[in-house]
Every structure is written in structure tokens, then in C-alpha cells.
Amino acid sequence: MSRAFNFSAGPAVLPVEVLEATREAVYDFNGLGMSIMEMSHRSKEYDAVIKEAQADCLKLMGLSPEEYVVLFLGGGASMQFYMLPFNFLNKKANYIDTGVWSTKAIREAEKVGEVNVIASSKDKNYNYIPKNFTVDSDADYLHITTNNTIYGTAWAKDPENVKVPLLADMSSDLFATRRDYSKYSVIYAGAQKNIGPAGVTLIVMKKSLLENAQRKLDKFPSMLDYKVHVKAGSMFNTPPCLPIYVVGQTFKWIMKQGLEGLEQKNIKKANVLYDAMDASNGFYVPAVTAKEDRSLMNVTFRIRTGDTELEEKFVKEARAKYNMANLKGHRDVGGLRASIYNSCPIEWVEALVKFMNEFMNENK
Ligand SMILES: *Cc1c(COP(=O)(O)O)cnc(C)c1O
Numbered sequence: 206m207s208r209a210f211n212f213s214a215g216p217a218v219l220p221v222e223v224l225e226a227t228r229e230a231v232y233d234f235n236g237l238g239m240s241i242m243e244m245s246h247r248s249k250e251y252d253a254v255i256k257e258a259q260a261d262c263l264k265l266m267g268l269s270p271e272e273y274v275v276l277f278l279g280g281g282a283s284m285q286f287y288m289l290p291f292n293f294l295n296k297k298a299n300y301i302d303t304g305v306w307s308t309k310a311i312r313e314a315e316k317v318g319e320v321n322v323i324a325s326s327k328d329k330n331y332n333y334i335p336k337n338f339t340v341d342s343d344a345d346y347l348h349i350t351t352n353n354t355i356y357g358t359a360w361a362k363d364p365e366n367v368k369v370p371l372l373a374d375m376s377s378d379l380f381a382t383r384r385d386y387s388k389y390s391v392i393y394a395g396a397q398k399n400i401g402p403a404g405v406t407l408i409v410m411k412k413s414l415l416e417n418a419q420r421k422l423d424k425f426p427s428m429l430d431y432k433v434h435v436k437a438g439s440m441f442n443t444p445p446c447l448p449i450y451v452v453g454q455t456f457k458w459i460m461k462q463g464l465e466g467l468e469q470k471n472i473k474k475a476n477v478l479y480d481a482m483d484a485s486n487g488f489y490v491p492a493v494t495a496k497e498d499r500s501l502m503n504v505t506f507r508i509r510t511g512d513t514e515l516e517e518k519f520v521k522e523a524r525a526k527y528n529m530a531n532l533k534g535h536r537d538v539g540g541l542r543a544s545i546y547n548s549c550p551i552e553w554v555e556a557l558v559k560f561m562n563e564f565m566n567e568n569k
Contacts, residue, residue: 210553213531214354214503214544215377216397223454223548230450242447246440254446255439258453262409265459266386274415276408276431276439277449282376282395283309285406289348289372289391290314292431295419299323299344299369304331304353305537306374314348323347330538331356334498346370346390352378354398355535357491357505357542358498363388370414378502379407380459381547382468390414396448399502399546400455405448410435459547467547474545474554475501481558482506488565492540507540516541519564527560 211218234241235250244251259275266273278284286309290298297318300311302325314320321344324335331353340347346369352359354377363385364371370390377398386392390411397403408431415431427433427441434441459467479499482489492505508515516534519541523529534540545554 207528210527210529210556211531212529212543212545212549212553212557214398214535214542215395216403217399217544217546218548219401219451219455220458220548223451223458226454227447227451231447241450244446246443246446251446254450254453255444258449258456259439261453261456261460262407265380265456265464266392266409268386268409272412274410274412274435276410276434277405277444277452278408278434278439279404279445280406281403282306282374282393282406285374285393285408286310286313287316288429288431289346289393290317290320291425291429292420293345293370293372293414293418294318294320295345297321297341297344299340299347301325301335301338301347301349301364302327303334303350303358304356305535306354306376307348307350310348310350310374326358332358332493332498333495334358334360340367340369342368344369346372348372348374350374352376352381352500352502354500354503354544355538357493357500357503358495359500359502361497370411377544377546378500380464380467381471381502383464396452398544399548400459401452402448405445405452407452455548462547470551471501471545471547474549474551475499475504477551477554477558478504478543478545481561485561485565488569489561492538502544502546504543504545505534505538505540506542511540513539515568518568522564523557523560527556529557529560 230241262275263270294317298314298320300320300322302322311320321341324338326333326335347367351373371388372391373389375392376394379394379399392409394407396405482491490507493499520533523532532541534542
């Protein structure tokens with residue numbers, strides 16, 4: 206099979222090694238004569254799969270199992286938008302609004318209690334990351350979105366001096382760069398951008414946050430109660446068995462690359478793309494002008510000041526000539542977007558730049 210150059214924002218590219226291991230496990234898991242989809246999630250073989258994925262995740266994050274717990278739940282990152290305030294919002298929550306996904310998280314939290322949006326980049330159509338904000342000292346937590354998939358912005362640095370628990374949606378940049386994960390009380394991510402297929406959401410939670418949670422959950426639905434899931438080792442009900450396996454395999458792949466290696470590769474990939482735009486004399490224009498806020502994962506750009514006809518032609522030609530797929534920007538913002546997640550090879554980015562130059566020469 207020849208692989209398409211797939212620049213999808215999600216579900217997105219996975220390492221070939223992971224696909225191959227999954228193909229094998231789907232047919233015959235570890236020579237057991239059963240598919241991983243056919244076996245009990247309570248079997249000792251499957252138990253090893255989920256436990257290893259949980260342990261590897263903490264290892265990658267440099268967090269200890271004494272302090273943090275790893276859950277794999279259904280419902281997508283979107284489910285966490287509600288579950289987090291449902292469990293942890295008592296008095297008031299602080300949010301920073303950096304785009305559509307932050308806004309959705311805010312809307313859900315508002316259904317639970319008081320929300321203070323302490324900073325927003327809405328004034329400039331979310332093309333930067335707010336730098337000046339003050340966290341309410343009596344907030345239950347602060348929530349941020351580390352990478353804004355739709356706009357192509359990202360927090361280059363973790364927010365500093367946050368004295369309340371910090372909760373982050375890392376759906377689209379998990380393990381893209383090295384971070385101090387111990388600054389976070391909750392890290393969560395829908396798997397389908399960077400670590401696996403759709404159907405499972407990773408939640409890494411500081412145990413003390415859960416222990417200190419004041420909300421009384423006795424009468425609340427069990428499925429929305431983190432304590433229930435933690436107590437059951439993320440197996441309160443049947444977990445998304447196959448997606449968790451794929452995530453575990455992706456963690457192994459990430460370990461092999463090394464977080465530093467991955468970060469350097471990601472920086473290089475993004476630079477190759479942005480450099481090509483800089484050299485294009487205004488033919489390709491990055492959507493995010495503030496360089497320090499540019500995402501390494503989702504590179505958003507326009508042709509000239511938004512020549513929609515040429516952009517459409519670009520998307521069509523990329524597909525027809527070179528099998529480059531999913532270069533259209535999100536429907537909310539238009540333009541073009543190349544999502545170049547962890548497992549996107551640098552060769553793909555180089556091929557894209559070659560096409561970009563060819564297209565520019567034919568259409569300028
Ligand atoms: C895609 C995405 C989501 C939504 O994830 P679902 O798993 O579809 O609910 C949330 N946050 C960010 C940053 C995303 O990129």
C-alpha cells in the first residue's frame with residue numbers, strides 16, 4: 206500500500222509500526238487465537254495491556270503513580286468539558302478562552318457553576334495566546350487549551366505562577382514538546398489527534414485533586430464520577446479495549462523516539478513549513494503572525510490575503526497530483542491547514558513544501 210500524505214487534523218496519522226501491530230492484534234492477539242476485540246477486558250492478558258499503557262503514560266510524563274492516576278474513558282475530550290466542572294467546580298472556575306474548543310469547555314462549565322473567563326483572544330479571531338491575566342486566588346481551578354487545533358496557536362510555555370489547580374486540554378499537542386507535567390492537576394486528550402484512534406480519551410489526574418474535591422457526588426451518575434472510575438482502575442464498565450491498545454502501542458513508539466527527539470523533529474517540521482511561507486513573498490501567509498504563539502502541530506495559512514478560489518484549487522491539486530489529503534482549513538476559519546502531528550514524517554512536510562513551491566510558480 207502506498208500511504209497518502211495525510212494532513213488531517215483528526216482523526217489523524219498514526220505510525221506505521223502502530224498500524225501493523227494493531228492489524229496483528231485485531232486478528233490474533235499475542236498468539237491467543239483471539240482478536241483483542243474478542244477477549245474479556247477482565248482477562249489477565251487485557252489487564253496487562255491497560256496497566257502497561259497507564260504506566261507508560263506516567264513514565265513519559267515523568268509523573269509518579271503515587272501522585273497521579275491515568276484513566277481511559279469514552280465520550281471524547283468533549284465529555285471532559287462537562288465532567289471536570291461537574292467534579293471540581295464549587296465556588297468558581299477560571300478559564301482562558303483561546304478558541305472553539307476552549308469556548309465549548311466554558312459553555313459546559315457554565316452549566317455547572319460560576320465561570321470567570323480571565324483572558325481571551327477572541328478580539329483578534331483567536332490568532333494569539335493571551336499573555337496577561339490574573340488568576341482568581343479563590344478559583345477552584347484554571348483551565349487552558351494548550352494547542353488550538355482550529356486556529357493554529359499554542360502555548361509555547363506552561364503558564365507560570367498558577368496557584369490553583371491547572372487543568373489542560375492537550376488533545377492536539379500531547380507529547381509534541383517537552384513539558385513539566387507536574388504543573389498540571391489534570392491533563393486530558395481525545396486520542397485521535399496525536400496518540401491513537403477516536404473512541405478513547407486519556408485523563409491524567411493528580412490524586413490530591415480528587416481527594417480534596419468538595420462536591421458531593423453521592424447522588425450523581427456513576428459514569429460522571431472520577432472517583433468511581435479511579436477506584437475501578439478505569440474499568441468501571443467495559444473500556445474502549447481496542448483504542449486503548451492502539452494508544453499503548455503509540456506510547457511505545459513515542460518512547461522509542463524519545464520526547465526530546467520528537468520535540469526537535471516537530472520544531473524542524475514546523476520550521477520547514479513556515480520558512481517556505483516566509484520565502485514566498487506573500488503568496489503563502491501564515492494565519493498566526495505572532496511567531497511565539499504558532500502551533501507546531503496545526504499550521505494554518507492562507508494564499509495571499511485569502512484568495513478562496515486559489516485555496517480551493519490548492520486543495521484539489523494537492524490531492525489529485527500527489528495524494529496529499531485534508532489540507533483544507535477548518536470550516537469556521539477557512540483557508541488552509543496542514544496538521545503535522547507527532548507521527549507525521551518530516552518527508553511529508555518536505556513533499557508538501559515542494560508542492561507549495563510548484564503551485565506558487567504556476568499561479569503567482
Ligand atoms: C478535537 C479536539 C477536541 C474534541 O475532541 P473530541 O474527542 O471529539 O470530543 C477538544 N479539544 C481539542 C483541543 C481538540 O483539538
